Amino acid sequence: MDHTLHGTYDYFLVILSYLIAVAASYSALDLAGRVNSSKGKNRLLWLVFGAMSMGLGIWSMHFVGMLALTLPVKVVYDTGLVILSVVFAILVSAIALLTVTRNKLEVKQIFIAGLLMAAGISGMHYTGMEAMNVEITYDPYYVILSVVIAGTASFAALWLLFYVNRDQSRFVHLYKLGSSLIMGAAIAGMHYTGMVAAHFHTSPHMMDNQEMQMGTDTLAYIIVIATFLLLGLTLFGVFINKRLSQKDSRIQENESWYHSLYENNEYGIISINTSGIILNMNPAILTIGGLRAEDYLQQHISKIGTILAEDARENAAEWYNQSFGQMAKNFETTLIRPNGQRVELSVINVPVTIQGEVVGNHLFIKDITEENRVKTIIKHQADHDELTGLPNRRKFYELLNRTIHANVGETTTFAVMVLDIDRFKMINDSLGHTYGDLFLQGVSSRIVKCAEASQAMVARMGGDEFTVFCKTGADGVEAAELAEQIMEALKQPFRLKDNDFYISASIGTALFPIHGKDAVDLLKKADTAMYQVKRQGKNGHQFYSPDLDLQLLDNIELESDLRKALERNELELHYQPQFHAESNQMIGVEALVRWKHPKKGLMSPGLFIPIAEETGMIFEIGTWVLKEACRQMKQWHDEGGPLIPISVNLSSQQFHQPNLVMYIKNILEETKLAPKYLELEITESMMMDPAVSIAILQELNKIGIRISLDDFGTGYSSLSYLKKFPIHKLKIDRSFIIDITQNSSDKAIVAAIISMAQHLKLDVIAEGIETKDQLDVLTENDCQEIQGYYFSRPLSAEEVEQEFFIPGRIAGEIGG
Structure with a gap:
């Protein structure tokens, strides 16, 4: 007779x-992460x-x-x-872990996996119930409810497993614990439902086949011992895995750092083994060389040698043969890109050393084409003058010394020339x-053009000083x-500022x-010779x-004495009278320093x-001359002398000072x-x-000062000067007067100057007259103002007074 049994719960x-x-759920959550982070065989083992x-x-x-x-x-x-029933449980777990360790999980996949898990859990539960030697009947409503709970629990478990598995925040352990509590309640809910x-x-068959049965006490102890043993092993495995994972993580992190450094390094990198096989190449070397990785990977390094410049291959091969040592070495070479462009490297x-043994090399390669170009420019700038591009003083000395050393004991002669503008x-x-x-650039261009035919080298030493270095015979021809x-x-x-400028050297x-x-x-002596030229005119x-x-x-001694001449009152003025040719009257004097x-x-x-x-002393001397000349003329005027002007030569430094007019006024x-x-x-x-110049001369003209153009005709005169500038007098240079009686050209030039001056309403005076014949030529051409030894040499102030300002000659009339 069948009786219904009623039980109680512990x-x-x-x-x-x-x-x-809960523990099983937490373990599942943690294991899901281990499975996801593992690869290959390790992934299968963890699964x-x-x-x-x-x-x-x-x-x-x-x-x-x-x-x-x-x-x-x-x-x-x-x-x-x-x-x-155990097999069902393990299959369910495998389905769960396989599902949640995907990179992407869709709703459809969760639904299918949830159904499989629900079926497995239900199968495990009811298979376990069927293992009891008790006859069991089921309430269909609660059975369905338990399956629904199993399905719901499966969906929830899968979602929680997937979500927590992807979460990397610092609260992940709290998420795992909360999820485990929920999953544990769902699993328990399904079971107890x-x-x-x-x-x-x-049932009459409760005691049949006792050999294949186990008692509840035995089962209970086995379950508890097995459960805690497995959970313990799981936790221990998790602990060991964490340690290994930390190590793997560090290794992976280091690999990531290395990979990032390798792939993103601005240096090109080629990795080769001791056999010379190219194992890897980073993107930078492909860019530098214009290469394709597939053409060179797993090829011998000598293939790279084929794209080096021919003149660099031998040196590169020799360096490579010595490169497998314990120390880093470097050298420079040149690569030819597929487009023919040369790249300096x-x-x-x-x-690369493993356990003390070199197993290969990393070749770090840098494109130094631009760097070398800049170095070349800097070196060129260090050796050459910035303005003219010529070698500078430093480079000139270097080349000159090198040539001297190369010709010690030889019979070769060469010249060193110093040129000053x-x-x-x-x-x-x-x-x-x-x-x-601009002027210096034009000068250097002309000098270089002349030097090219002689294969001479030109340098700029500074300012307007140039040097020329050339081969020559012992006679210097x-x-x-x-x-x-x-x-x-x-x-x-030289055409500058719409005017022609003339110079000499x-x-x-x-x-x-x-x-x-x-x-x-050599430079000192060439310099000495050059200054002698300057002193000679x-x-x-x-x-x-x-x-x-x-x-x-x-x-040098004279320069030293000259610096003291003003202090010692050693300078004095002499005065050369100027006369009217017809009246023989003194019309002025020119102040000349001695x-x-x-x-x-x-x-x-x-x-x-x-x-x-x-030396720059000309300004100081010029100022003294101007003051002394004005003082002396004022003194003569005050003492009853003729009211005539005094002519004073103005130096270039005086003329170009910024306050010339005020300087003269003072x-x-x-x-x-x-x-x-x-x-x-x-x-x-x-x-x-x-x-x-026009502005300066106009201001001087406004205050009443007369301007005389000295040495007219000796330089490269421009007639535009006479039209533009407020000039009152032209002074014919003595060089045209010396041979005026014999040289028809000089006579014609003088006649032209006199005629031009008259037409321009300018006074004209001739200097350097020493003979009566010279005077006659000038008067025949209507030159009325004259100056020279024929009339009077330059005289001291006292001599002027005695010769021309004594009673009876106060008007400056010439006797005889």
């Missing part, structure tokens, strides 16, 4: 079953181990829950069905530095010819080894001679004025000489910049 075991479900651990956990929860039910009869379990659906009855090999300072001061720079060519080229006008030459055997000595060429050293010492040297006696300006110009006010009695003599060279 709540401790109920709670324990729930805790087991199998995870499925078994999770499955046994779920199965243990169910059977602990079943053991929590106490029936009034002894219950035993069929071992085969128990094992089958299924238990409610079951009705137990006695710096290559550093870094040995005459009147450059005047052009620079007049036109400004911008036009001065070739050097002299080159100097003449340069001087002739520089005589041609002073050139000094020293010969190796005749005049010196080192660079410093500029515009010429001279070779060095030992006599020049004595002259140089004299000039130096009464304590040892050398009275010195003419030609001996010390060039030194004053070179001197006139200081000496109290009326402006109309001052005549300033200027040269054409002072009027290089018409805009500036």
Whole structure:
């Protein structure tokens, strides 16, 4: 007779079953992460181990829950069905882990996997129930409800497993714990709903086949021991895995750093093994060389050698053969891209060492084409003049020294020439530095053009000083010819600021080894020769001679004495009278400076004025001359002398000072000489910049000062000067007067100057008249104002007074 059995629950075991479900859920969540982060065989092992651990956990929860039910009869379990229920639990777990470890999970996939899990859990539960030796009937409603709960729990478990598996925030452990509590409750809910659906009855077959059955006590201990053992192993595996994962993570992190450094390095990198096989190449080297990785990977490094420049291959091969050492080495080479472009490379090999043994190399390659180009530019700038592009002083010394060392003991002769531009300072001061720079560029271009035919080297030493280095014979003929060519080229006008400018050059030459055997000595002696040219009137060429050293010492001594001349009142003025040719009356005097040297006696300006110009003392001397001349003329006026003007030569430095007009006014006010009695003599060279010169001359003209154009016709005169500038008088230079009686050209030039001046309403005066014949030629051409030794040499102030200002001659009339 069949009887219905009513059981009671052990709540401790109920709670324990729930805790087991929670622990199994937490373990599942953690294992899902391990499976997802593993690859290859490790992934499969973690999947199998995870499925078994999770499955046994779920199965243990169910059977602990079943053991929590106490029936009034002894219950035993069929071992085969128990094992089958375990298989169901493990399969369910495997399905769960396979599903949630996907990179992307769609709703459809969750739904299908949830159905499979629900079927598996239900199968595990009801197979386990069937293993009891008790007859069981079920309430269909609760069975369906338990399956629904199983399905819902499966969907929820899958979603939680997937979500928590992707979460990498710092709260992940809290998410796992909360999810485990929910999943445990769902699993327990399904189980106990299924238990409610079951009705137990006695059965006549309860004791059949006892060999294949186990008692509840035995099952309980086995379940508990197995559950905690598996959970313990799982947790221990998780712990070990975390340690290994941390290590793997560090390795992976290091690999990521290395990979990032490798792939994103601005240096090109080629990795090769000791056999020379190319293992890897980063993107940078492909860009640098214009290469394709597939053409070179797993190929021998010698294939790279085929795209190197031919002149670099041998050196590269030799370097490569020495590159497998313990130390990094570097060298430079050149690569030819497929488009033919040359790329200059710096290559550093870094040995790869494992356990003390070199297993390969990383070749770090940098494109230094632009870097080398910049270095070349910087080196060129260091060795060359920025303005003209010529070699500078440093480069010139280097080349000169190199040539000297190469010719020690040889019979080769070469010349070192120092060239200085005459009147450059005047052009620079007049036109400004911008036009001065353009002028120097034009000068250098002409010198270089002359030097090319002689294969000479030209350098700019600074300012307006150039040097030329050329081969020549022992007699220096070739050097002299080159100097003449340069001087002739520089005589041609330079067009600047809509005007033609004329210059000349002073050139000094020293010969190796005749005049010196080192660079410093040769340049010094060439410089000495050049300054001798300047002292002799500029515009010429001279070779060095030992006599020049004595002259140089004299000039140095003279310069020192000249600096003290003003302090010691050694300068004095002489005055050369100027006369009217017909009336023989004195019409003016020209002030001429003399130096009464304590040892050398009275010195003419030609001996010390060039030194004053070179040293900058000309301004101070010019100021003294102007003041003294004005003072003396005012004194003569006050003492009853004729009211005639005094002519004073104005230096270029005085003319180009920024406050010239105020400077003149102050001197006139200081000496109290009326402006109309001052005549300033200027040269054409002072009027290089018409805009500036016209303004200055107009201001001087406004205050009543007369302007005389000195040495007219000797330079490269521009008739536009006479039209533009407020000039009152032209002064015919003595060079046209000397041969005027024999040279028809000089006579014609003088006649033309006189006629032109008359038509332009300008006064004209001739200087340097020494004979009656010269005077006659001038008067025949209607030149009325004259000056020269024929009438009077330059006189001191006392001599002027005695000769011309004594009673009876106060008007300055010439006797006889």
